[in-house]
Structures are given as structure tokens and as C-alpha cells.
Amino acid sequence: MKYYLKLGFILLIFCAIASGVLAYINTLTAPIIAERKAREAIETRSALIPGAEFHEVQASDGSIFYEARDPETQEIMGYTFNASDLGYSSTVQTMVGVDPDFKVIAIRIVDQAETPGLGANCTSPSFTDQYKGLAIEDLYVNKDGGVIVPIAGATITSRCIANSIRKKAIEVRDEINQGGGE
Amino acid sequence: MKFTKELTKGFVKDNPIFVLVLGLCPTLAVTTSVINGLGMGLAATFVLMCSNTIVSMIKNITPPKIRIPIYIVVIASFVTIVDMVMAAYLPALHKSLGLFIPLIVVNCIILGRAEAFASKNNVLMSIADGIGMGLGFTLSLVVIATVREILGAGTWLGMRVTPLSYDPMLIAILAPGAFITLGFLMALINMIKEKK
């Protein structure tokens, strides 16, 4: 019995050292990761609606979207928000910029791990550029009665992107209309 | 002399993938492009080198009964370090390797080398073994990824290498292509060996 306690103790010491080292490295890398993510989010937002000033808005369900205003006139230029849904093999996250009438200005796929060669092509401009200028009602893939041509061999990924953007856009629109319409 | 021998044996003689057939999961999963294969190979090399070093250093104070759990703790720590550092500095690669970074822990090559080599040899030799095996693994990944990327996407390291008229065979970078490519490469190596 004493022997097994000793073994357990040795193993415990190893685990403690390992956890200590990892905790230290985590304190080094975690801020870098967080900072990079924040910076990327800001960069993507400004690429979607160039030249705007962004204000964070918290929706009633706790999610966050951004209001883009003209830095000089304070006129609302549009909104950006994140939409995400389960694609074929991963959660696909998209950042969307819309104008005040909720027509899409541009979209950017920010996070995905779909099949290389098929679903992963959703990041290519030939797919994302199709969304430019579309109204909420048009945000369907063509098989579902919309105008978006899905990526060859990756209907599920394409459909999930279109649907997630449409759902989120409706949510944000309702939220703004409810808020008394600024 | 012996040092260089340990360093180079992983390339051909004891190649971990083509000869020993170890660590197949990451081999097939991440070789969709050369850059992924290279990233995975180097990550595994780093883990292999570090874990070999530590295992060899502690070989005299490790009770034989619990050596495997201790090796696993050592390996898992280095894997987590790689995971965190990659997430911080190489986010795109980190994302595309995804689940297979934490899974380096269960890559049979690493535990295998710790058990078969590092626990019996001195630190210097263990480092050489780790680097050699790791680079052999990396080399194999790059070879498989080269075939798959050229056939399946017409590119190498992202650069276009085939004429525009070539329509890429998508199947090569999908799951079935991984198995078939490795199968043919192994048959090729067997054939060369027989000729000798």
C-alpha cells in the first residue's frame, strides 16, 4: 500500500510541475491570442464598411452587434454582426456588413474548418461576392429559391452560410426597429 | 559518428510512416496541402525532441511501474505548449490542423520513441533520435502532401505548378484520396526495395 502511495505521489509531482509550466506559458500566450482576435475583428469590421466609426450595441438577448456611423456627420452607415451556424463538419462563422436598409454590403468568412477543396472554398471571393447588394429576402441558395449559387459539391456549407446570415439579419433588424428606430 | 547515424535513420531506414507504419491518423488527415503537412511534421518533431530529452533525463528517477503515465504527462505538456504557441503566432495553421494538434499526444511515434529509445539512452542520443525521427515523419508528410496537393489542387505550397488546362482531381485531397495515395506510395517503396 505504501508503495502505491509513493507511486501516486511521484505521479502527482510530475503533474504539478507540468501544470505549473503550462500555466506560466498560458499567461504568456493568452493575451497575445486575445489581442490578435480583437485586432482581427476590428480589421474585418473596417474592411466591410470602410471609413466608419463603430459603436458596440448589446441586443436584448445578450448578443452584440455594431453600429457603423460616419465619423463626421454621425449618420448611420450600416451595421455589422457575426452570424454562425453548423456547416458540414464545423461551425462556420461569418461577419456581415449591411447598410441601413439591411442590404448586404459585404461578408467575410471569419472562421471555418470545412472539407478542404469543397466547403473550405467558401472563403473565396467568387462565393462571398455574390452576397453584395442582396436584400434579406434574397438570402437563400438557389435550390431554396434564392439567388446564391452554392459552391460546387458543398451545398450544405453554402446553405448554412446563407441561412445563418438571413436569420441573424432579421434578428438585428427587429432589434433595431423595436428600439424605437433611431 | 553514432550521433549522425541516429540523426539520419528516420529518413529512410526506420522511416516512421513508410517502414514502421506508425502515426497514420495525422499523416492522412493533414496532408491535404504541403503547408499543413510541414506544420504538423515540425510540431511533432518539436514534441518528439523535447519529450525524448526529458524522458531520457528522468529515466533514473522514473519508477518502472508508472513510467507510461509519466511519459504521457511529459508528452501532453509539450503538446499543449505547441498548441498554445501556435494559436498565438500561427493562427491560420493552428485552425487548419485543428483537432490533430492535441492528438499528437496519442501519436504512437512519440510514445514509441520514449519507450523504445529515450528511456534507455543518454540525453544527447535521445535528442538526435527525436530530431531524426521527427524529420523523417515530416519528410513523409511532405511527400504525401506534395502528391495530394499537386493532383488535387494543381498547386505546391500554394503556388500553381500545373498548366491551367489541368483540371484538378478533387478526390486526391478528399478522404478517399488520402488512403489511396498512401497505398500507392507504399507499394512503390516496396517495389524499389525488391529491386535492390
Added chain:
Amino acid sequence: MGYLGEIFVMAMTAIFIQNFVLARFLGLCPYLGVSKKLDSAIGMGMAVIFVMTLASAITFLINKYLLIPYNIMYLQTIAFILTIASLVQFVEMVIQKNAPALYKSLGVFLPLITTNCAVLGVAILNTTAFRSDSVTPYNFLDSILNGFFSGVGFTVVLVAMAGLRMRMDKADLPKSMKGMPIALIIAGIMALAFYGFMGFQI
């Protein structure tokens, strides 16, 4: 869709659409190593189902009640692999003591399972998985079921592979193709066949 429907979707996804071996590339070492004989393939499959189900349950609890509350997610890999390794040891001891017959058929495969990446894979995937509505994260029961069905998916292809390879032994092949190369090519064709399930929307 009720919970039964949810279970059905999970089973279909884990077994056919996102098969662990053929689509996710997990557990390839035993898939190619233990598929030479039908008996051992069945034994290995059963052992994997058993360990995967148990591992899913325990790692879920560890993740939810230890790693997340104390904000030490970076210890996930270490915690999970140690849990799985000790779980396999423990299962081996219990079976050996209480069910010698079962131990005889499963015993040799149990130590191999620690380094089967499918087990660690399912544990990690469970922590980030969502139900088919893509909003609800897996709860305790979902994780267990997913572990079980993933194990079943593994067993299905492992047993099928063993059947094919036993026949392949009799085939007249070029010498350099024998053994591992032809097994890999069969696996590739099998993966191709499983692509037929791809795109099924349930």
C-alpha cells in the same frame, strides 16, 4: 423533432456521414492493425465501444465541473489523456477480476486503446459539439450517446474491413501491393463508398 429524432440524427452522423475512421481519420492504427482477422476485429470493436462510451461520460464531467469553472481549459489535453489511460487500466483490472471470459476476448485489446486517437478525439470533439439545431451544446447524455455511436461507427468499418482483407489474402496480387498498400487502397475505396452518405440532410 423530439429527442428520439435527435438520437437518430446523432447515430446516422456518427456511423455513416462523419464516420470516425473514414471521414475524420481517427483510430487508423487499430483500423489497419487489427483488421487482419474477423474475430480480433470484433473484439477490438467491442472494447472500443465500451471505452469510448465510458470515456465520453467521464471527460464530459471533468470538462464541465473542473476545467471550465476553474478556467484551466489549457490543461484539457493532459487531463483527458490521463483520464483515459487510467480508465483503461481500471477497466482492465475490473474485467480481469469479475469477468474472466470477457477478459479473455477483450483483454489484449485494452492496452492498445490508450493510444487510439479515436477515444481522445471523441472526448475533445464532445466538448465543442452541438446538437442538430447548432445552438444547444451537448449535455451529459448526448456526450455518452455520441461516444457510443462513434464507437459503433468505428466497429462497423473495422469489421467490414476485416471481412474484405480476409478475402483479399486469397487474391493474386503483385508482391509489392501485398499487405499494407492494398489495405490502404481498400480503405480508400471504402471511404469513397461512404461518400455516398455525404450530404444526407436529416
